[in-house]
Amino acid sequence: MRLSRYFLPVLRDTPKEAEIVSHQLMLRAGMIKQSAAGIYSWLPLGLKVLTKIGDIVREEQNRAGAVEVLMPTIQSADMWRESGRYEAYGKEMLRIVDRHDRDMLFGPTAEEVITAIFRDCVRSYKDLPKNLYNIQWKFRDEIRPRFGVMRGREFLMKDAYSFDLTADDARKAYQRMFVAYLRTFARMGLKSIPMKAGTGPIGGDLSHEFIILADTGESQVFCHKDLIDGAVPQAETDFDGDLSGIFKDWTSKYAATEDMHDAAKFEADVPADKRVSARGIEVGHIFYFGTKYSEPMGARVQGPDGKMVTVQMGSYGVGMSRLAGAIIEASHDASGIVWPVPVAPFEVGLINLKSGDKDTDAAALALYDKLRDAGIDVLYDDTDERAGGKFATMDLIGVPYQLIVGPKGVKSGEAEIKNRKTGEKQTLSLDAAITNVVEAVKRQRVLA
RNA sequence: CGGAGCGUAGCGCAGCCUGGUAGCGCACUUGCUUCGGGAGCAAGGGGUCGGAGGUUCAAAUCCUCUCGCUCCGACCA
Numbered sequence: 001m002r003l004s005r006y007f008l009p010v011l012r013d014t015p016k017e018a019e020i021v022s023h024q025l026m027l028r029a030g031m032i033k034q035s036a037a038g039i040y041s042w043l044p045l046g047l048k049v050l051t052k053i054g055d056i057v058r059e060e061q062n063r064a065g066a067v068e069v070l071m072p073t074i075q076s077a078d079m080w081r082e083s084g085r086y087e088a089y090g091k092e093m094l095r096i097v098d099r100h101d102r103d104m105l106f107g108p109t110a111e112e113v114i115t116a117i118f119r120d121c122v123r124s125y126k127d128l129p130k131n132l133y134n135i136q137w138k139f140r141d142e143i144r145p146r147f148g149v150m151r152g153r154e155f156l157m158k159d160a161y162s163f164d165l166t167a168d169d170a171r172k173a174y175q176r177m178f179v180a181y182l183r184t185f186a187r188m189g190l191k192s193i194p195m196k197a198g199t200g201p202i203g204g205d206l207s208h209e210f211i212i213l214a215d216t217g218e219s220q221v222f223c224h225k226d227l228i229d230g231a232v233p234q235a236e237t238d239f240d241g242d243l244s245g246i247f248k249d250w251t252s253k254y255a256a257t258e259d260m261h262d263a264a265k266f267e268a269d270v271p272a273d274k275r276v277s278a279r280g281i282e283v284g285h286i287f288y289f290g291t292k293y294s295e296p297m298g299a300r301v302q303g304p305d306g307k308m309v310t311v312q313m314g315s316y317g318v319g320m321s322r323l324a325g326a327i328i329e330a331s332h333d334a335s336g337i338v339w340p341v342p343v344a345p346f347e348v349g350l351i352n353l354k355s356g357d358k359d360t361d362a363a364a365l366a367l368y369d370k371l372r373d374a375g376i377d378v379l380y381d382d383t384d385e386r387a388g389g390k391f392a393t394m395d396l397i398g399v400p401y402q403l404i405v406g407p408k409g410v411k412s413g414e415a416e417i418k419n420r421k422t423g424e425k426q427t428l429s430l431d432a433a434i435t436n437v438v439e440a441v442k443r444q445r446v447l448a
Numbered sequence: 449c450g451g452a453g454c455g456u457a458g459c460g461c462a463g464c465c466u467g468g469u470a471g472c473g474c475a476c477u478u479g480c481u482u483c484g485g486g487a488g489c490a491a492g493g494g495g496u497c498g499g500a501g502g503u504u505c506a507a508a509u510c511c512u513c514u515c516g517c518u519c520c521g522a523c524c525a
Contacts, residue, residue: 012474012486013460017518028459037517092523109525143449143523157525209525218524285525319525353484388486395485406484416484 001346002368003381007044010393020216022328023148025337029397031324031345038145038153045397048345049324050156054135056187056342057158057318064180064239066131066160071113073137077103079112082297092140106139111293111315114161118311119299125165125309128301129173133160135320150281150325151218160316165303167290170312174206174288175243177316179233181210181284182250184318186232187446188327189340192283193227195255209257210284214329217279222266223255225274235446257282281326288314337398338421341444346379348437349399351391353406355384363410367403367434374438395420400444401437405430 009030017034018024026032031046042050058068074096080086094106107113114132122130135158145153162173178194185192190212197209211221213228233246254269256262257280266275293299294311303309319326331338341347348371352364364380371378379399381390387406394402404416415433417426419440428436 009458011459015459016454016461019519034517090523138525140524144519144521146519151524155525159525282525317525322525386482386487387484391485393486404484408484 001379003379004383006379008393008397009043010396018148020147020150020329021332022150022216022325025328025332025396026148026325029337032149038142038151040149040152040154045345046324049327049339049343050321052343052345053188053320053323053327054156054158057135057184057320060180060184060187061133061158061160063183063235064131064176065129066133066177066180069114069117069132069134071107071110071117071134071136073107073139075105075107075110075113077105079116079297080105083112083115083293084296085112092142094139094141107136108138108140109157109315109317110134110136110159111161111313112297115293115297115299115313118161118163119294119297122163122299122301125301125303128311129162129164129169131160131162131173131176133158133316147216147218148325149321150216150329152321155319156321158318158320162314162316163294163299164312165301165309167312170288170290170314171206172243174286174314175247176239177286177314178208178250179237179239179243179246181286181316181318182230182232182246183235183237185210185212185283188323188343190283190323190327190330191228193221193223193230193255193280194250195221195223195257195280196251196260197257197285198259206288208251208286209282210286211257211280212283212326212330213276213278214281214326215279216329217281219280219282220258220261221256221276221278221280222258222261223276224253224270225276227253227255228276281322281329282319283323283326284316284318286314286316288312332398335392336396339398339400341400341441342446344377344398344400346377346397346399347401347441348376348378349394349397349402350378350380351387351394351402351404352380352382353387353390353404353409355382357407359410360405360407363430364405367405367415367430370434371403371438374434376438376441401440403433403437 011028014024015027018027029045030043032040032042035041077086093108096104098104137154138157139154142151142153145151160177164170164173192210192212194208195211197207230250254266290312291310294313300308300310327343328337331340350364350368352360354360368380398420400420402418409415413429414427415430417433417437
């Protein structure tokens with residue numbers, strides 16, 4: 001993409017309403033624009049990040065055997081009356097009346113919709129297990145939205161729902177999502193820690209929150225230090241096999257959010273030097289809740305013995321729009337965002353130090369074409385902005401590698417590569433610079 | 449919803465107390481000079497001062513109401 005054709009409204013000053021660094025940087029980098037309290041438009045740069053987060057979520061959901069669907073944002077109140085949650089949910093649910101006076105609502109989650117789909121479409125135990133996921137905008141009319149996209153009212157969530165014949169199978173389904181989540185967050189450069197959690201209004205008796213440690217987190221969390229650098233399951237992990245070993249490794253050490261915290265047990269189980277008490281950002285939440293929805297809504301299949309069995313369910317959420325903010329909280333410096341390559345909106349920023357100079361333009365354009373041919377997502381700053389401003393913009397929006405060409409470099413046949421994260425600079429021949437930066441990007445695209 | 453603030457140009461702010469018809473920095477436009485880490489000079493464009501009502505000869509400024517936004521608490525991906 002050529003910057004001259006792109007839409008990147010960056011700000012030099014920090015808008016005063018932004019309190020935390022991710023919100024400030026998202027506004028300054030032109031990723032989002034507030035539309036109302038807790039409601040944002042995603043500008044091109046922000047949308048690219050959201051899309052890359054979505055790509056990773058999809059890959060890992062698919063790997064774990066889940067299948068994507070797309071459910072509506074607007075739901076009928078009738079389904080919620082069936083499950084018994086219409087009255088129970090409270091004011092977070094945005095209730096809407098249509099022109100025929102029918103009660104509708106903007107979905108805060110989709111257990112009811114998916115359970116109705118399953119009930120109407122699946123008859124036999126032979127169709128199980130199933131896991132269907134949905135990436136769709138949700139709306140929860142929070143009392144107090146804050147922190148930009150970290151607690152918006154409208155937010156993009158991946159929600160998956162598992163259906164199994166037995167409680168034992170359902171626990172396996174839970175473990176598949178558990179492992180998928182460990183991989184998903186790790187691929188975004190995050191160290192997530194699964195923590196025992198309360199189930200809230202979703203209900204159920206087995207639940208984990210996936211937490212990213214950050215000072216600006218909204219939850220107080222307690223865990224064993226070793227969990228911070230726990231081993232992330234490899235891509236080759238057999239999701240059809242036994243995952244209970246991985247699950248046990250990650251859940252046998254103490255980790256709990258505030259509402260599930262047991263101070264006595266924490267002190268008994270964790271040596272003093274391994275006790276971590278910190279703030280955390282919840283980026284995922286998984287639940288096993290059995291027949292909480294399938295029972296009232298009549299989601300049953302015929303078992304091997306011919307008898308009707310109410311299916312066992314679980315649900316699995318990832319706060320995708322929140323993740324964009326969470327990644328920034330975890331990865332930024334004084335100059336701006338430092339994107340991990342897999343979620344970077346652009347992988348390489350090509351800086352032309354003297355746009356308008358014939359030779360430099362030609363050299364930069366040649367590099368631009370080569371990078372694109374190599375499959376690199378590149379932002380070419382071809383504007384007549386001064387060099388300092390170009391560097392500042394690239395630093396702010398967090399492009400992982402900057403490839404810099406100017407008249408001097410063109411004369412000597414060289415270009416400079418700057419690593420955004422380490423600040424390291426390297427001057428190489430034009431060809432070597434391309435090769436080098438392409439390899440560096442490709443190496444970091446996927447989790448080893 | 450309880451408590452605390454803030455709404456003046458795209459962003460950051462001053463002006464309000466003590467009414468006299470709107471200003472600064474950045475950004476933007478044009479020209480010239482500059483140009484390897486946020487340039488300089490000059491000339492410009494852009495604002496129903498959140499909205500409504502009131503007081504007054506006169507309101508960004510005083511009064512009333514209202515809307516929006518932010519922060520602290522309870523709620524949550």
